[in-house]
Amino acid sequence: MLMDMSSTNLTINSLLEEALNEPDIGMTDRFRWHATAVGIAALLLDAKPPLTPPFEDALQEGLLVGLDLSREEREFHQIEQGLVLLFHS
Structure with missing residues (x-):
């Protein structure tokens, strides 16, 4: 199943919030x-x-x-709890 980027971000944001x-x-x-x-949040x-x-700094x-x-990939997400820096392989 293909997901567009916005639904992927919503899924990641939900996982991070949990x-x-x-x-x-x-x-x-x-x-x-x-x-x-x-990954590491x-x-x-x-x-x-x-x-x-x-x-x-992180x-x-x-x-x-x-x-x-x-050496990890990096991305950031703004969620309800605040700004999350995500590190993953």
């Missing part, structure tokens, strides 16, 4: 980290989202919780 209700795998200064069905804790997704802070995400 996963963020589960216990996290770590916390850093700016992110709450979750293992999800679609970093929920930005800043009250105001930045102009560009802070992937470099890479550095991920190391603090034992996650080397430097």
